[in-house]
Amino acid sequence: MTVTEFDSYRPPEPPRKRRRGGKGRRRGAGGADGSREMPMVPEPEFTSYYGRPVVKAPPWENPIAVYFVLGGVAGGSSLLALGAQLADLPELRRNSRISAVAAAGVGAIALVTDLGRPERFLNMLRTIKLTSPMSLGSWILAAFSTGAGVAAVSEVDRMTDCRAPLGPLRKVLRAAEHPAGVVAAVFAAPLAAYTAVLLSDTAVPTWNAAREDLPFVFVSSAALASGGLGIITTSVSQARPARALAVLGAAGDLVATQVMERRMDPVAAEPLHEGGPGQTLRWSRRLVAVGGLGALLGGGNRIVAAASGAALLAGSALTRFGVLHAGLNSAADPRYTIEPQKRRLAARRRAGITHDSITTAG
Amino acid sequence: MRQLTEAPDHIAHHEHPRKGFFTDTSICIGCKACEVACKEWNRNPHDSAFELLESSYDNTGSLGADTWRHVAFVEQSGQQIEQARESGRALVSLGMPGIGPPASRPSSAAPGIVPSDTASSDTTPPDTPEFRWLMSSDVCKHCTNAGCLDVCPTGALFRTEFGTVVVQDDVCNGCGTCVAGCPFGVIERRSDGIVAPKTERDFTPGEQAATRNVGVAQKCTLCYDRMVDDQTPACAQACPTTSIKYGDREEMVATARQRVAELQTQGMSEARLYGANDFDGVGGTGSVFLLLDEPEVYGLPPDPRVPTADLPQMFKRAGIAAAGMLAATAVAFVAGGRR
Amino acid sequence: MARFSFLEWPVIRQLRSSDSLGRGEAVTSQRTREIAPRTATADRVVQSVCPYCAVGCGQRVFVKDGKVVQIEGDPDSPISRGRLCPKGAASEQLVNAPGRQTRLLYRAPRATEWQHLDLDTAIDMIADRFIAARRRGWQDTDEHGRRLRRTMGIAALGGATLDNEENYLIKKLFTAAGAVQIENQARI
Amino acid sequence: MANADCIVIQGSNMAECHPVGYQWVTEAKARGAKVIHVDPRFTRTSAVADRHVPIRAGSDIVLLGALINHVLSNELWFKEYVxxxxxxxxxxxxxxxDTEDLDGLFSGYDPETGEYDLESWAYSRREHDASGTEAGSGTTDPDDHEHREDDAHADDYEHGADTSERAAGHQYGSGGPPIEHPEFESDPTLQHPRTVFQILKRHYSRYTPEMVRDACGISVEDFDYLARTITENSGRERTTCFAYAVGWTQHTTGAQFIRAASILQLLLGNMGRPGGGIMALRGHASIQGSTDIPTLFNLLPGYLPMPRVGMDSLEDYLDSVSSRTQKGYWAHADAYTISLLKAWWGDAAQADNDWAYSYLPRLNGAHGTYQTVMSMLDDEVDGYFVFGQNPAVGSAHGRMQRLGMAHLKWLVVRDFSLxxxxxxxxxxxxxxxxxxxxxxxxxxxxxxxxATHVEKAGTFTQTQRLLQWRHQATTPPGDCQSELHFFYxxxxxxxxxxxESTDERDRPLLDLMWDYPTDEHGDPDPEAxxxxxxxxxxxxxxxxRPLSSYTEMKPDGSTAGGCWIYSGVYADGINHAANRRPGHEQGPNAPEWGWAWPSNRRILYNRASADPExxxxxxxxKFVWWDEEKQQWTGQDVPDFPVDRAPGSPSDPRAGGAAGLAGDDPFIMQADGKGWLFAPKGMVDGPLPTHYEAQESPVDNPLYTQQQSPARITFPRTDNLSAPSANAAGVGVYPCIFTTYRLTEHHTAGGMSRWLPYLSELQPEMFCEVSPELAAERGLEPYGWATIISPRAAIEAKVLVTERMRTLTVGGRPVHQVGLPYHWGVGGEAFVTGDAANDLLGITLDPNVQIQESKVGSCDIRPGRRPHGAELLALIADYQTRAGLTPETSNERVTDPGTSGAVGGPAAPGTANAAGIPGTPAAPDTPGTETEREG
Known part of the structure; x- marks a missing residue:
C-alpha cells in the first residue's frame, strides 16, 4: 500500500479478505519470492499461476482430526476389549468396551459436524463404493459401532446392576455380547487404518506422497492411544496388555514416521516439518516418546501410568492434527503439487516412458 | 485386487457418445462470456469480494464452487515465449502419440475453422516476439478416471450417460472428500455465499435470490440438464470466437489434433494439447485444451494422476498395517499376560 | 428423494445392475433422472435482441409464470450465430437484477432522502413542469426578429438503448413542443 | 470482413468491445488473413492479432498519411480503380x-471565427457550366460491404458557404450539401498539378516512416511491416479491411482520422468490395437507430436537417437540403420532408400552410449536450430528461455535468437502477x-x-443498418415503464x-398526431x-396501404411517413424487422433476417466490386457484376445501383436523382458518384486529413507550426481549463498522456453492468494501466493506489503495472501513457464504485460532428490515494497554479509561431490564393462519424 499525506483523510481500509491463494505473483523461472517464503529449500525451478494453488484442500477442519484420533482410540480399545474378553480381564474389558463405543460415538459426531449438510449424514450408507475410502470407512464405522455398541450396552447394564427394564432382551444381550465384541474387533483395525487411506487417496500432495506408510503411522498411533487410554482407565493389575500395546504402538509410531518421511518425495514431505504442523508433529513425537518410555518403565505406578497414558493420547492426537494440517498446507501452495509432478514426469521421460503424459504435441 | 479405475471404454455405458469440450486457447479473446453464461445458467452465486485479485484481468481467481468456467490471463515477456517454444519443441522431439500433421485433413472436422485458402505456405512464426498475453478458459476436465467421482461416498457424484461427471445436489452431504480427490483443484464445497439472501424469490427484478446448494460440492456439470435436451452447454454456446467447442469427445480430440498440427506448421511450436492422451494419469480428459505454454503456467498440474490408480496398493498397505495392529495386540496380551 | 424404497436403495441397485462400483446409473436420484432444462420447461420463448452493443446479437428469452428465467444467444441469428459476450450473457441478470429499482422515487427540493411517489402523480407533476418550463424558456424570434419558435427551458439526453419507435415519439413530441435541446449517446 | 485478406484494427479494441463481432475476424485469421492491431495499448485484441503496433494516442493521421505517401510514392495504388x-x-x-504552403492551415481560414471559408477548396468547373460556385459534395461512406460491416449512415458535411453555425453532423443528411448536376475539369492522366492526385501527393510528401517514428513512436520496422502487409493484400485479388471505433472519433480531428483511412482504402481499391472497406464499430444497441431517427438537436428523422433560422418557407428549407437535379436519391428530399410533416401533423399539414412547416422550431446555433450543460450552469434550462444514460459518469467533464444538474429546477432520470x-x-x-x-x-x-429490453417490443438498428424487432417477453414489473409508454x-x-389553449405556440402540440392504439395498461402499440x-x-x-419503399413517397401530401429511409420495413403491412428466417437457411447476406435500410439492402456501393466494364x-x-445476357446487374447481393444501368452508359447531365448516375458511378449516394480522395466540401476543418496535435499534448506538432486543429471548437472557461501544450511553459506539470477506454466486462458508464454482480466481479475496481518504466519513475506500486491529476480533476485508481503499456519515444523523448477505463462512478448504490475517469476530461469538440476529445488528455500521476474534501480542490488548484493555467491556455486558435518558430501567424485565408490549382470535385467518403463513447 502506497502512502501519501492524504491518506489520513480517508476512512481506514478494511483488512483485505484474501479468498485463496498466496500473496503476490510468482511467475516465471526462478520463483525468487518463492524462495523467500521457503528459506530451507534450494532455489526452485517452478512456475505457477500467480502462486495460486493447483489442487484444492478439502474443507476439513479440526473435527476431522478429532475423528481420526477417536477412531483410532475406538479401534484399539475394542481390540483390547476382545483380548481382555479372551484373557478374562473384566475390568480392562469393561473399560475398553466403553471407551471404544464412547470414542466411536464422539468421533462420529465430529465427523458429522464437519459435513456441509450434516442432516444428510445417512447418505453415507446410500451406496457401497469400493473406490471410496470414505464410503468403506462409513460402513466400517457402522459395523464397528453396532458391535461395540451391543458389547458396551451389556457392560453398562451390568454396571447398573441390571436395573434397566430389558426383560427377555437381557438374555439376548448377554448372548450377543461376546460375538458383538468379536465383530467390533474385526472392524477395529480397519477403522484405525482406513483413515490413512482416506487421506492418501487424494490429490493433496503430502498425504498422497505418504500413501505407502501412512497406514502404519496411523495404526501405531491408534495402538498407542488406546493403550494409553487403557492404562489411564484401568487399574495397574489389569492394564498390563494395554501398557504393552502402548509401548509397541509408540515404538511403531516413531519408526513408521521416520520410514514414511524418508520414503516420501522430499518436497512433498516438507510441510511435515514446517510451520505449525511441523511443530505439532515434533511435539507429537516427543510426547509419544515420553509416554512410551513412561509406560514401559513406570507403568507399574498408577500415577506415572496415567501421566504416560495422557502423554500418549496427546501425542496421538497431535500426530493426526499435524498430518491433517501439513496436508492442507501442501495443497495451498502450488509448489508442492507442481514440483514433484514435474520431477516425476521428467524422470519417466528420461527412462524413455513418453506415452503417458497429459501434455502432448499432437 | 482388481483394477478400480475406469477404462476409457467403460465410459460409454450407454448408447450416447461421450461428450466433451475442446478449448482452443489460441483464439480465446478473454472476454469471460463463458464465465457469465455459466453462472447465469447454473444460477451460481457471484464469487468475489469485489476487489482486484492482482492477476492481470483475472478477478475470479480460479475454478471453484461458484466459478465453473475461469479465464486465466498471463502476461509474458519474450524470454518466456522463447521458453514456451523450446518446451513445445521438446515435446515434439519426444515422439509422443499423434505427432505431426494428420496425413490428410478431414474436411468435416473443426467447426468454425474454415480451411485456409490463402495462407498456404506461410511457415514463419507470427511476430509477437516481445510480449504476449495468454488467455485460457479453464473448466472441469470430466476425466476418464475421475478422482472426485471415485472417492465420493454417497453416490452424489456420478458418471452420466454422456460420460461426464456430475454432482447430484440433492444427494451430496458435503463431506468434502471429492475436493481432495480432484488432481485439478476443480470441485469445491460451496460456502455460505457472500451476499446474504434477502428473500427466497427467484427471477424477480429487485430481489436477491437465495444462494442455492450451500454446503454441497459444486462444479461444472457440462450443463447436464441442457445436454439431456440436446442443447449445447451455456459456455460453449456463448463463446464468441468458438474458442470453446463442444461435441462428441472423439471429434473434439480430432479437431484438437488438427488444430495443433496447423499451428505447429505455422511455426508456433509452443502449441500443445492437454488431456488428449488416454494413457495419461487420468485416462484422458473429457475437456481437451490447446495450450501455448506449459500447463502450470495456466495453473494446471503438469502430471496429474488419479489417486484411485494407487488405491489397490494403498488398501494392501492398510491391510498389512491393520494386520500388524492385530498382531501387536496379540503380542501385547501375550507379553502382558505372561506375568 | 421420495419415500425410501428398499429396491431403489442404491446398494441394492448396485448389486442388481452392471454398475457394481456405484459410479453411474446405480446411484442416480429420482430428481437426476427427471432433470430437464428450464429452457424446455418454460411457458414460452420469444426472440429478442441484445441491449448492450450495436452488433445486434440475437437473443432468446424464456419466460415461465410471467418471469424471465433465461436469456441466451439465438443460434438462428445470422449476425451472432447464437453467441454472446459477457454482457449479453448477463442479460437475464440485467432484467432480474437485485439492484433494479421497480418503484418510482422522488426527491423534493433540498430533501436529503428519496420518497415514494405514485406513478400517476409523478407523470402529472412532470407534465405541469414541462408546460411551465416550456413557457419560461420560450423564444419566439431571435435578436434579428427571425422566427425561432422554440423553447430552451427543457433539455433531454437519451441513451442509445432506446427503440426506434421510442426515439421517434420523443423526437416528435419534443419537436412539436419546440424543445430543441435533445441529444443522445451518439455524441457522448 | 470474414472475406478480408488483411484486417487492420486501429482506433478500436474490437475483441474487447465487440466480442461477438470479432468472430468474423477470428474466421478470417483462421483462413490465413493477417490481423494487425494499431493501438496505444496492448489489449485483448492485440493478444489475438498477428502483430500489435503501439502508437501514441492521437497521432493516427501521421501513420495513415505515411501509408498514403508510401502507396503513392511507390506506385502501389490500384490505378484502374482509382x-x-x-x-x-x-x-x-x-x-x-495546402497546409504545406501555409504551415498547417488551408486556404480560407478566418482567425477571428476559427472557421474556414470553403470556397477555395472547390473543384474547378468547365467553362460552359457557369451555374455557380456550388461545388459538389456528397457524402456517405463507400464503406465497405460484405455483410455486416458497413456503417452506412453517412455523414456530416457542411455547406461550404455557411459555416457560421457549425451544428455538427448531419447538417445535410446523407445527401450532403445540394449540388447541381456538375461537370468539372479533370485530367485522367493525373499529371495536372492541380489534380486531386497531385495535391494528395504533395500534401503527404512529408509523412514519412521517419516522421511516423518521431510522431507516433512506431519503429520504422513496424511501419514497414504494416505498409508491406496492407499493400500486399490489396489489389484485384486481395482486399484489406480497416476497422475503427471511437478510438478515432473521439478526437478533435476524429472525422479526419476516418477520412484518412478512406483515402488509403480508395487508393488501394478496397472500397465497395468484399473483404474491404472501413468498418465502423458502434457501441450501443441502437446507436445507429438513434441517429437514423435522431434524438439529436440538429436532425429530423432520416438525416433531414432541422430547419435553421432564416429558412422561413419550406422551399427555403428544401433548397438547402438538395437540388432536384443532383445525382442520386437525395434529389427527392421534398417528398421525404412532406411525408414526415404529414405523419406528424396529419390534416393540419396542407399545401396551403406549407405542410405545417412553420410548426418546426428553428436552430441558430449548436445545442449539443455540452452546450446544454453550459446553459444549465447559466440557469437557462429548467427541466432535464435523462433516459438510459448516465452523464454524471459517462460524459466528459463529469464535474461540470453534475454541477449543471444542480442548477436545474427538475430532473427526470429514467433507468433500471439508481x-x-x-x-x-x-x-x-x-x-x-x-x-x-x-x-x-x-x-x-x-x-x-x-422497462428492460424484454419488457417491451420494438426495433433496434444495429451497426450495419439492420432493424431487428424484439418481441415483448413479459410485462414491466412495479412502476417500470417503457420510454414509449411514458412519453406517450x-x-x-x-x-x-x-x-383549451388558443395560444398559437401550442398549435403544433394540439395538432400533433398522437393517437396510438394502446393495450389494457395504456401502453401504446409499438408496431403502430x-x-x-x-x-x-x-x-x-x-x-x-403501407408504403413499400421510399420511392413511393410523394411531395403532394398523398403519402405520410415518419422516416423515409425506414420506408419499406412495414411494406404490405408486414413487420419485416421481425423477419426471422434462421441464418443457416440463407446465404451469407441473410436477407430474410430483420430488415436493413435502405430497401433491405445489406451492402452499399457494391458496384465498385466490379471494374468499369x-x-x-x-x-x-467477385461479388456484383453486369450480366450481359440479361442486361442487368447481378451477383451475390442486391446490387446497390440502378439494376439496368449498363457499364459505360453516360451520365445525363440534365437528369437528377438516380437517373443522373453514369454506368460507372458506384458511390450512388454521393453527389458526383465518385469516391472522394479530396473533400471540396463537407469537412469544415480541411479537405484533406492533416495531423494536428490533440487539444492537450505534451508533444510539439512535428509537421507544422500549427499545434492543434485550427477549426476545433473550444470552450475557454475557468471550469474547463486545458493543460499547456508542447513547448509552452508549465507543460511539465501534466507530463503524461492519458487515454480512456472501455472493458469487455462493463458497459459504458456502468448503468447496465455495475449493478450486476456477475459483471461487477469480473472488473471490480477502478484501475489505471501504466508501463513498468512509468511505475519505476513515479514509485507506483503494483496494485497500490495512484492519483491521476488533470487540469479539471483528480481521481484515484489501483495501479496495474504492465508491459502492455509502452513508454513510447516521441521526438526523441519518452512519452508515458496512462490507460484509464471509465466505467466506475462515485455513489452508493452500485455493486462496485470508484472514481470516474471522465471527470478528468475537458470539453473540446470536433467541428464536424461535435464529438468530444476523450481519447487523449494530459495528466500527472503520483502514488497514493487522492485527498478528500477541500484538500482535493486545493490539490487540483495547486497543479493549475503551477502550470499557470488560464482559460486561454491551449485554446488559441492559431499557434503563435513565436512559441514554435516556423511560419507566420494566422495565415490569412483567402489572401494567398493566387497560384492556380484548378479544382475539381472530389469525393471523400467518411463513414459514420457520430459515435458514442467507445463503440
Missing part, C-alpha cells in the same frame, strides 16, 4: 492552398468535496424505473392540459408507431 471510381483526376480550384445521475445530490463527488450541500440543492429529482402518456397529458415511421398512402387507390475485378473477389 481513375474510374475516385475523384483523383478532378482538378481543384486554383485558389486552393445510477449516479440520479443520486449525485446525495453522494456525488461534489457533496464529498463540499462544493455542494444536499440541503442547498433545489433540484427536484424524479427517478422513474424503466406525457404527451397525452400535456395535450389535455393545453386543450413502426407503421407510422414506415409511412402510408393517404389518398388515391392505395389509400391506407462491369466484370468482377477478380474471380476470387
Amino acid at each position: 481513375v474510374a471510381y475516385t475523384n483523383a483526376a478532378t482538378i481543384v480550384n486554383e485558389d486552393f492552398r 445510477i449516479e445521475t440520479a443520486t449525485w445530490w446525495k453522494d456525488g463527488p461534489e457533496i464529498a468535496s463540499g462544493e455542494l450541500r444536499t440541503e442547498d440543492i433545489e433540484t427536484e429529482v424524479f427517478f422513474m424505473p424503466a 402518456e406525457l404527451g397525452r397529458r400535456i395535450r389535455s392540459r393545453l386543450a 408507431v413502426l407503421a407510422e415511421i414506415n409511412g402510408t398512402h393517404l389518398t388515391g387507390p392505395q389509400a391506407g 462491369g466484370r468482377p475485378w477478380s474471380e476470387r473477389k
